[in-house]
Amino acid sequence: GAVVSQHPSWVICKSGTSVKIECRSLDFQATTMFWYRQFPKQSLMLMATSNEGSKATYEQGVEKDKFLINHASLTLSTLTVTSAHPEDSSFYICSASRVATEAFFGQGTRLTVV
Amino acid sequence: GQQLNQSPQSMFIQEGEDVSMNCTSSSIFNTWLWYKQDPGEGPVLLIALYKAGELTSNGRLTAQFGITRKDSFLNISASIPSDVGIYFCAGQNPGGSEKLVFGKGTKLTVNP
Numbered sequence: 748g749a750v751v752s753q754h755p756s757w758v759i760c761k762s763g764t765s766v767k768i769e770c771r772s773l774d775f776q777a778t779t780m781f782w783y784r785q786f787p788k789q790s791l792m793l794m795a796t797s798n799e800g801s802k803a804t805y806e807q808g809v810e811k812d813k814f815l816i817n818h819a820s821l822t823l824s825t826l827t828v829t830s831a832h833p834e835d836s837s838f839y840i841c842s843a844s845r846v847a848t849e850a851f852f853g854q855g856t857r858l859t860v861v
Numbered sequence: 862g863q864q865l866n867q868s869p870q871s872m873f874i875q876e877g878e879d880v881s882m883n884c885t886s887s888s889i890f891n892t893w894l895w896y897k898q899d900p901g902e903g904p905v906l907l908i909a910l911y912k913a914g915e916l917t918s919n920g921r922l923t924a925q926f927g928i929t930r931k932d933s934f935l936n937i938s939a940s941i942p943s944d945v946g947i948y949f950c951a952g953q954n955p956g957g958s959e960k961l962v963f964g965k966g967t968k969l970t971v972n973p
Binding site for chain 1: 904951965
C-alpha cells in the first residue's frame with residue numbers, strides 16, 4: 748500500500764512551547780491530508796482537513812490558532828501545536844489519500860507536554 | 862454528526878477461532894474501510910469496499926459492504942496471536958468529501 752510517513756514518532760515538550768509534526772506522502776501526491784487526535788482507548792477524532800495551497804478546514808470545536816496546519820506541497824503537511832499545555836498531550840495521526848477513497852495513515856506522534 | 866455503531870466493543874477468543882465484527886450507520890456511505898491499529902501505531906488499511914453488496918477478501922480476512930449501504934462486517938478466519946489489536950471501521954459518505962467517519966473500534970484479544 749501507499750506510504751505515509753509521520754515525524755516525529757514521539758515528542759516531549761515543556762508547557763508553553765510549540766511543537767511541529769510532519770506528515771509526508773512518500774510515493775504519491777496528496778492534495779488533501781487529514782489530521783486526527785486519538786485519546787487512549789478511543790477512536791480517531793478528525794481535527795482538520797489540510798488542503799494543498801489553501802487554508803485548512805477545521806472541525807467544530809478545534810482551535811485553529813492553536814493547531815496550525817500548513818500544506819506547503821503535494822507531499823507534505825505540518826501540524827504545529829502552539830503554546831502547548833498538558834491537556835494537549837495525545838496521539839496525533841495524519842492520513843492521506845492516494846485516490847479519493849483509500850486513506851493511508853502515518854505512524855502517529857505521541858505528544859507529551861510536561 | 863454522523864456516527865458509526867461498531868460491535869462488539871471487545872472480543873476474547875482462542876487461537877484458531879473465527880471472528881466477526883460489524884458496523885452500522887443510520888445514513889448511507891459510498892465506501893467502507895476496515896483498519897487495524899496496533900498500540901502506538903497508526904491504523905493500517907485492511908480492506909476497502911466500494912460497492913453495495915461487494916464481498917472482498919484479503920487472506921484470512923473477509924469484509925462485505927451491506928446492500929443497504931448502511932452496514933459492513935469484517936470476518937477473520939482461523940485467528941492467530943498476531944491478529945491482536947483494535948479494528949476500526951470507517952465510512953466515507955456521499956458528496957465528494959474524502960472525510961471518514963470512524964467506528965469506536967473492536968479490541969481483539971487472541972489467546973494462544
